[in-house]
Amino acid sequence: MHSSHRIVATYRLAPLPHLEGERGEPEPRALAIARESTLETPEGVAPPSIEAALLGRVETLAPEEPTGGWEGSGIHESHETPYRAVISHAPEILDGGLPQLLNVIYGNISLLPGVRLVDLHLPDRVLDQYPGPGLGIRGLRDLVQGHGRPLVAAALKPVGLAPEPLAELASAFARAGMDVIKDDHSLVDQGFAPFRERVRAVVDAVRRVNEGRSDGQTAYFANVTGPAEELLQKAEFAARTGAHGILISPGLVGLDAMAMLARRGPGLPIMSHPSGADVGPDRTTGVAPHIHFGLLHRLAGADTVVYVNAGGRFAWSLETCQEVNRRLRATLGSLRPSLPCPAGGVNRTDAPMWFETYGADTLLLIGGSLLKEADVEGAARVLVEQARVSSPGTGTG
């Protein structure tokens, strides 16, 4: 169908019955996408050699199969059939940077109606330009000394708490044996818990507990999301102070800002948070979640990728979540796999079911469901125990 040394993007074209003339027709739309993503000039303007070398190619265009898989049926269409357009690009259109890759796969066309990026193949020579996870699943397991079982995480929140109560909470989670503790993504650098004070306090609390343990250690991921010129400093401060990892929301700071930390940062593992990602499984535009979280976050260096779990507050389907998981763990050039981190309203009592459903290579993040218990530490201890006795599927560690 296409040469595997090209970038191959698959778009779902939702029916546009309200558009007049050929603008709503699949073939002109596919050709327009291929041109818009590359030369962005009318036919005949670019020299023939450039048209031949750099214009995107429509490899295939076909109506979507009625049973065409889990990304098949949106909720908005009824009148007509959606199409799938497979468009390939020469790697020479890139410049080695992530922004230009985003530009080619979903740049100007992100402003078009009814165009959704649903699949993406990147050849090895393109994959090699991006950092990927520094530790990956195996490295994260080594960090917390948790092998052959699902890992569990808890969140420090709510925003508004001072460093001391946040540190006390961290201490309780660490005593319970949680594998990972993360700052709430809304804990940034507000006056009630300034970044440096918060990180120092939580690191101290977690270190004291870890020193007394022989069965693993709790890793603390400090949220460094903030102004662009402070990201590197914040990551370096976190590393210097003794945090085990950093949390960042690429939807708020830009995907390449996270990749910059992977390229130039102090080498702490990265947890990506979905805030501001502006994607969802029910949409007819945007980047499909399994590409956004399952591929782009991994490409940009996330060792573990937080996404919104099925059955939680966000109404995402199990199929979407499973596909995110599959992508994060699958072979992808020489990039390390990322650890899927389902979150967002996961009920602590459902944890064993999720371990079974998602398998061992999962970091299950339980937030509010632990915090609303009178005995937070006791509830966390139960969760940790459930993860330790669980042995679903086969892990990589």
Add this chain to the structure above:
Amino acid sequence: MHSSHRIVATYRLAPLPHLEGERGEPEPRALAIARESTLETPEGVAPPSIEAALLGRVETLAPEEPTGGWEGSGIHESHETPYRAVISHAPEILDGGLPQLLNVIYGNISLLPGVRLVDLHLPDRVLDQYPGPGLGIRGLRDLVQGHGRPLVAAALKPVGLAPEPLAELASAFARAGMDVIKDDHSLVDQGFAPFRERVRAVVDAVRRVNEGRSDGQTAYFANVTGPAEELLQKAEFAARTGAHGILISPGLVGLDAMAMLARRGPGLPIMSHPSGADVGPDRTTGVAPHIHFGLLHRLAGADTVVYVNAGGRFAWSLETCQEVNRRLRATLGSLRPSLPCPAGGVNRTDAPMWFETYGADTLLLIGGSLLKEADVEGAARVLVEQARVSSPGTGTG
């Protein structure tokens, strides 16, 4: 209705007839948005003082008026009535950074189905935290010595051209008297036209023409979009070399990366490009274009904001474009106004109509429609003359 010293975000809630139970009901959805955007913990978890101080407040919730304005009727709903939820936030939830503002107004809730940010009020004390345009409309007019009339811009493209032909094109546009020349947003740092070589060549070409003119000068905006750690260097190189402004695509690098250049960069005026913005007037989720381009780009320091014009390749409505224009020019605390820059398939022969429709405070960007002419310079000269004889509305200069 609400205190003007709070952040006030208005969301459009699309009907969700496929969701069971109260999850699809307007009131639980509005309350969930207010909580998700702030404390993100179940009721009762946060101390009462924090709930009182930081939980978002649902100010009003009402069905959308059937004739409720130009952002009123999406194309996807038919079964039920959309609602408008007005939710306010305490400024203390911010930390002075743009990422946290984005997190509060459209962070986690960007992952929900059918929630669209359609209006945003920011109090002066919040506006004062962000750079806004360094030059604004008046400063851009002074730069090109073009007052009391619409300004015109052309693009250097396609990607694939070497620095020399790009410089020749720039020379032709400058001889024609174009106010602004910009790199195509896809010209980044590829091998066929590396950033520094391209900027040097174009700057030299434009300077030579400008030196011989007495009727104004052509300003060249160099595209600095690229890896995060190179943005500042690229902007500084552009300034040192003699470019008049920089072009950046915040949808590809992050909105705060642009704001960082406004805060810390060399002081060149900024043109923002919409690639990767992932917004459109026909959607039921995301940030409405008049907020994304009309407010957030201005807040983040864009002196002129490229957006996709009605009647072009992108099927946006005239009402959307007029509302983007209105927001960019309107009073906004002490921030300077930004110059609207409609683009994306504008036909050069329609220019006089657009001048009349949009008024003098407009930078009309004509790309392919000029480039496909046999006599590009002659066609550009006609456009420049049309802008000079035009005197629609009243300008700020």
